[in-house]
């Protein structure tokens with residue numbers, strides 16, 4: 001966590017009036033100290049904290065980085081026993097090695113941790129451990145175990161975020177966000193929970209076809225790091241106490257498990273390069289990758305050229321970016337399997353920057369033919385069409401994608417952008433309302449629909465659609481407010 005997030009915690013708690021937690025028709029806390037949190041409430045708390053994170057400047061909204069972490073995470077999640085438990089993985093730009101599970105299956109990963117992984121199995125090992133904290137309901141059990149004064153305080157804190165968000169008090173929301181990040185870090189897992197998460201995580205890793213040695217390897221490295229930190233352990237170790245016992249236990253189990261030697265993941269290497277290339281100043285990132293390439297210290301030459309190309313784009317050296325991309329293509333030629341949609345979106349970006357919009361569009365459409373399920377490619381195409389002021393075409397692509405991903409808030413936000421550019425007020429507010437609704441933010445969604453009702457440019461059919469949806473969302477909000485837990 002960046003220092004700021006820690007520094008403000010104590011004051012944030014003092015400054016939040018308790019009444020705020022119960023504002024906006026939220027349920028009172030009831031006898032929460034006595035009972036486990038219900039899965040529905042866990043889900044709401046997790047989602048509202050994630051919504052707060054979204055406003056944080058460190059929140060990573062890069063569809064390729066987040067998409068990759070979700071692919072690895074969902075592959076693991078598809079092997080858990082309870083199919084009703086869903087997971088969402090999100091990424092924070094933070095150099096410390098950390099990952100954490102929030103209530104409801106929301107799992108945060110720091111870019112520092114992704115960058116430090118030697119293999120995809122290592123990253124998967126940490127995610128499997130976090131997933132197991134969720135499936136074993138450690139968070140709910142830890143909540144229930146806390147003394148009675150801490151539990152309502154922590155729940156109140158989470159609800160205060162919900163309230164601050166819904167009452168649209170931007171200032172208060174920002175303040176609440178500061179405390180949100182610390183729910184997890186204050187809730188240090190016990191040693192028994194850690195061991196359980198290790199064991200379940202190992203099994204999950206194995207069932208998902210990863211190399212189980214990845215988990216041990218990563219935790220061993222964490223432990224080695226921690227001895228260098230003296231009382232200032234990396235974030236992960238603060239929240240997940242790690243001991244030599246735990247590593248030994250993992251080692252014993254792994255001995256009796258199947259080992260797999262998997263090919264290096266190009267996607268991981270590209271994501272790591274992108275994280276590095278988009279950090280700090282573009283110019284520094286250029287020097288960093290040039291050094292890697294000169295000294296051959298990279299893990300993947302292709303990924304190093306890829307990183308250099310992104311860094312050059314950020315440094316506004318478009319010719320340099322194109323040159324680096326030529327080297328990426330050369331590496332692709334050497335290894336026929338070394339190919340990824342991430343390379344195509346980069347190629348299109350470079351074409352666009354060099355003024356070849358038609359070429360960029362062709363690159364993205366060809367990539368979509370090859371990887372029709374890749375949302376990042378589709379977002380890139382929509383963005384390109386919007387930049388070229390071709391909003392009808394952009395909206396057609398959004399509509400097409402919505403057949404496959406009807407619950408993707410990002411597609412609604414892209415719609416908002418095009419409708420706004422076209423001056424279509426009713427449609428703009430209606431789309432924004434859906435984006436909010438998909439994130440469980442009923443109050444702002446209702447507000448947007450109310451604005452849509454007042455918009456001057458709808459027809460009879462559109463207004464009645466808005467009215468019906470407004471009634472639906474008001475009902476949802478009322479139902480949730482009645483929820484006892």
Ligand SMILES: [Zn+2]
Nearest residue numbers: 189194197240
């Ligand atoms: Zn843990």
